[in-house]
Amino acid sequence: MSTDNTSATPKEWQHRTSKQRLIIWVCWLALVALTVYCWQVMTESTIWAFVADAPRQAADLGARMMPPKWSYINVLWVPLWHTLNIATLGTLIGVALAVPVAFLAARNTTPSRAIVRPIALFIIVSSRSINSLIWALLLVSIIGPGILAGIVAIGLRSIGFVAKLLYEAIEETDITQIEAITATGASRAQVVNYGILPQILPALYGISVFRWDINIRESTILGLVGAGGIGLQLQASLNVLAWPQVTLIFIVILATVVVSEWVSAKVRHAII
Amino acid sequence: MLRVDALSKTYATGDKALDSVSFTVEAGQVVGLIGPSGAGKSTLIRCVNRLVEPTSGSVHLNNQAITGLSRKQLGEMRRRIGMIFQEYALVERLTVMENVLSGRLGYVSFWRSFLRKFPAEDVQQAYALLDRVGLIQHANKRADALSGGQRQRVGIARALEQNPELLLVDEPTASLDPKTSRSIMRLIVGICQERNLPAIINIHDVVLARQFTQRLIGLQDGKVVFDGLPSELDDSVLTRIYGEEDWTAIEGDRAEDAESAEDESVA
Incomplete structure (x- = not known):
């Protein structure tokens, strides 16, 4: 017990020091200034006559889009099936490649923090930083237009997403369970199989289904760059200004996404 | 020694x-x-x-x-060397049987353990140990479905499965x-004797x-x-x-x- 503490009891208590308060105030000020500046940049290049005209244009387009051309659905079944295949096979490829990458990237399982881990992290970042539409654009020019380009694009895009979430799950595993398996004299592979895998399996299933759900949405537009699926039909209809067909495609995409989201929610609920 | x-x-x-x-x-x-x-x-x-x-x-x-x-x-x-842990350190999402059999991991190949195809005598021994610690009827339950005292008994069985x-x-x-502490200590000391x-x-x-x-x-x-x-x-x-x-x-x-x-x- 030092006497200093007892004699110099502070009279009041404040949540933050005055320096912290100043910093917070400056940050808010900067944010407001940035907003004002951005607003100016935006309005500079805006033609206000067009904006004023917007409601009328929207109504006009809406009128041309209605009613949907329901008979067109017969043309859509095959592209829709292709879209589902692109999403599903792409997800499978992505997950299969992401699992080893995740183990190489996780601090507690990587064989080398100095060399292997940075490489694995680089794979994750490069996969994540490129949108699947751009992956598809590249792949269409490399392996030609069609479903394969779409599948590979979705697969490459998924690696980063799945590997990142999975390696975080691996790093959060309970060390004592792994220690216990190690203490039995198990080999490295057996420690992964018995100590780590059971702990991350729910996360792996959850992440995969979540990514599949996202991939369904992404694969609907891959056709715009020639990578197969329902997007091809969308582009064809847009090119000939067949607005009632576009409406039907929107409806079909919406229905597919709703169903996939429902499936993914059900599956994740069943696992966790 | x-x-x-x-x-x-x-x-x-x-x-x-x-x-x-x-x-x-x-x-x-x-x-x-x-x-x-x-x-x-x-x-x-x-x-x-x-x-x-x-x-x-x-x-x-x-x-x-x-x-x-x-x-x-x-x-x-x-x-x-058998090891028994604080907080049991069972693999929570595996069954009691898998946890006990993990004591044999050092003796079986990766693929056998991956496919859970342990030698018959290992399985027999695991059943005998589960019987000894009074949990034979829980063999196929998941470890996280058991109470604290039961989990520690599984931990003991896992350590003994190694024939340490x-x-x-x-x-x-x-x-x-x-009370559970005393029964667990009695079990460990009894087994050592x-x-x-x-x-x-x-x-x-x-x-x-x-x-x-x-x-x-x-x-x-x-x-x-x-x-x-x-x-x-x-x-x-x-x-x-x-x-x-x-x-x-x-x-x-x-x-x-x-x-x-x-x-x-x-x-």
Whole structure:
């Protein structure tokens, strides 16, 4: 017990020091200034006559889009099936490649923090930083237009997403369970199989289904760059200004996404 | 027989957890390791099977050195050392049976263990052990469906499934109620006597330690400050291990222990 503490009891208590308060105030000020500046940049290049005209244009387009051309659905079944295949096979490829990458990237399982881990992290970042539409654009020019380009694009895009979430799950595993398996004299592979895998399996299933759900949405537009699926039909209809067909495609995409989201929610609920 | 010679451990942070610790444990002897939090009890136990790598000193099990073994040899050595953990350390999402069979991992190939195709005698032994710890009807339940006491029994069965030559036990009763704690301690000590196993039990409950162990080692700041019979653990020794405190309640227990021990010997 030092006497200093007892004699110099502070009279009041404040949540933050005055320096912290100043910093917070400056940050808010900067944010407001940035907003004002951005607003100016935006309005500079805006033609206000067009904006004023917007409601009328929207109504006009809406009128041309209605009613949907329901008979067109017969043309859509095959592209829709292709879209589902692109999403599903792409997800499978992505997950299969992401699992080893995740183990190489996780601090507690990587064989080398100095060399292997940075490489694995680089794979994750490069996969994540490129949108699947751009992956598809590249792949269409490399392996030609069609479903394969779409599948590979979705697969490459998924690696980063799945590997990142999975390696975080691996790093959060309970060390004592792994220690216990190690203490039995198990080999490295057996420690992964018995100590780590059971702990991350729910996360792996959850992440995969979540990514599949996202991939369904992404694969609907891959056709715009020639990578197969329902997007091809969308582009064809847009090119000939067949607005009632576009409406039907929107409806079909919406229905597919709703169903996939429902499936993914059900599956994740069943696992966790 | 376990022999520990001048074992020291200094962590990368500079903390000296163990300072030249030496002792031997004979077959069938159950040694309680007591001491305040941070005295190095956990580190000591983990240095024996090298879950923590000791800085210097040596450990021998049945005259075979554990320190200095290669990675592969260490795996073979670890198969011979059963370990029981605080908070059980079961793989929560595996079944009780898989947890017990994981004690055989060092003996089966990766693919056999991956496919859960363990040799028939391993499975038979696992059933026998589950029967011994009273959990045979729970064999196919998931480990996280069991209560604390039951989980620790699975942990004991897993360690015994290895057919160990030594048991390392780290705070086996830390999260159990007093009654369950006693039944778990009775089980561990009973098994050690049945199999003539040496055991080191890391335990912070002095009363429990005195009731169930044959010998106590007191650690304080990484050094052995007491090594003797539970009956020798008096006021001055407790103060040496833990520091100045009023020990009358524990002393009272000691008198009762002595009486009940006499009763038992009479009976």
